[in-house]
Amino acid sequence: MSAVPPPGLTLPDVWYVAARSKTLRAAPLAVTIQGRPLVLFRGRDGVPAAFSDRCPHRNVPLSMGTVVKGELQCQYHGWRFDSKGACTAVPGLVDGEVSLRSRCAETFACVEQQGFVWVYTTPNVEASSRPFVFPHFDEAPYSSVVREFLVAASVHAVVENTLDVPHTAYLHGGLFRTAQKSNVIDVVVRRHGTFAEAEFIGEPAPKGLVGRLLAPGGGVTEHTDRFLLPSIAQVEYRLGTKSHLMATSALTPVTDTETRVFVVVTFKLPLPAWLVKPFVAPIAGQIFAQDAVMLKKQTEQVKRFGGERYTSTELDVLGPQVTRLMKQAAAKEAPPEGVDEHRLRMKT
Numbered sequence: 001m002s003a004v005p006p007p008g009l010t011l012p013d014v015w016y017v018a019a020r021s022k023t024l025r026a027a028p029l030a031v032t033i034q035g036r037p038l039v040l041f042r043g044r045d046g047v048p049a050a051f052s053d054r055c056p057h058r059n060v061p062l063s064m065g066t067v068v069k070g071e072l073q074c075q076y077h078g079w080r081f082d083s084k085g086a087c088t089a090v091p092g093l094v095d096g097e098v099s100l101r102s103r104c105a106e107t108f109a110c111v112e113q114q115g116f117v118w119v120y121t122t123p124n125v126e127a128s129s130r131p132f133v134f135p136h137f138d139e140a141p142y143s144s145v146v147r148e149f150l151v152a153a154s155v156h157a158v159v160e161n162t163l164d165v166p167h168t169a170y171l172h173g174g175l176f177r178t179a180q181k182s183n184v185i186d187v188v189v190r191r192h193g194t195f196a197e198a199e200f201i202g203e204p205a206p207k208g209l210v211g212r213l214l215a216p217g218g219g220v221t222e223h224t225d226r227f228l229l230p231s232i233a234q235v236e237y238r239l240g241t242k243s244h245l246m247a248t249s250a251l252t253p254v255t256d257t258e259t260r261v262f263v264v265v266t267f268k269l270p271l272p273a274w275l276v277k278p279f280v281a282p283i284a285g286q287i288f289a290q291d292a293v294m295l296k297k298q299t300e301q302v303k304r305f306g307g308e309r310y311t312s313t314e315l316d317v318l319g320p321q322v323t324r325l326m327k328q329a330a331a332k333e334a335p336p337e338g339v340d341e342h343r344l345r346m347k348t
């Protein structure tokens with residue numbers, strides 16, 4: 001039996017995408033991360049801030065309030081909070097200090113970059129790291145397509161699915177792999193303290209529609225799937241110097257069984273981007289829709305049968321590595337140094 005990720009795994013001191021920048025406008029926005037209700041809003045100069053979605057006064061959701069001159073105003077009694085969480089106004093209070101410590105909102109570090117608003121998972125502290133940077137985003141000659149999905153499954157299940165090769169020929173039959181397995185390829189699995197990856201060596205160019213877009217001339221593909229803590233799942237394809245495609249999913253645990261997936265597909269291809277772009281979004285959409293259905297079923301089954309009872313083969317390459325890394329991060333264990341490598345063979 002494979003290692004099972006503990007339910008309710010909560011990672012401290014990590015960054016998750018809370019929302020796309022374009023979703024956070026003038027009004028406060030309620031989001032949930034790791035089961036915790038948060039409110040995002042844009043303070044002075046539009047810089048985003050994140051609080052617990054609870055007014056310190058009588059605990060109503062601050063997301064019901066409004067943003068007034070870059071401060072968040074509670075809808076109930078009109079208390080106001082600046083981006084640092086300090087109370088700046090208690091309407092009607094004549095005497096006495098307004099900005100008491102006990103009246104501060106609980107705050108979370110917040111960073112906006114590359115069109116995403118990221119939130120740090122530990123409250124009331126300065127972040128000790130920076131959020132993940134999507135490679136080649138907005139960098140010529142690359143183009144990017146961004147999509148967002150809500151999936152009814154845990155982060156672990158979504159990561160494993162995203163980086164799982166054997167299901168593609170079945171669940172996504174025809175899109176990029178066929179069920180006839182004729183090629184034996186080598187897989188190099190690398191384990192590190194903060195990431196795990198599987199490199200597929202000697203894989204022929206993908207078949208189906210995806211293959212025709214990525215590699216119109218066929219050839220041998222460099223393909224690596226990787227997981228980076230806390231929740232980045234990345235599939236990378238390279239074909240010669242002309243084709244390079246990365247589908248990077250930043251996964252946000254909404255609850256133990258719900259994950260918000262922010263997918264960034266970044267590519268350069270021999271075909272011009274304007275020609276390819278109209279295909280990328282629908283194909284990615286179809287793949288994700290098929291995965292979402294299966295992940296929801298999987299989650300329902302685990303619930304119906306009272307827990308996971310998985311059995312695995314060595315083809316389940318990265319799932320156990322992801323479990324190990326997530327457990328380690330949850331326990332705040334110092335990651336081991338160095339990269340551990342092993343090989344296996346797979347028919348694709």
Ligand code: FES
Pocket residue numbers: 055056057058059060074075076077078079
């Ligand atoms: S509950 Fe927010 S001001 Fe009273």
Ligand SMILES: [Fe+2]
Pocket residue numbers: 161162167168171172287291
């Ligand atoms: Fe899939």
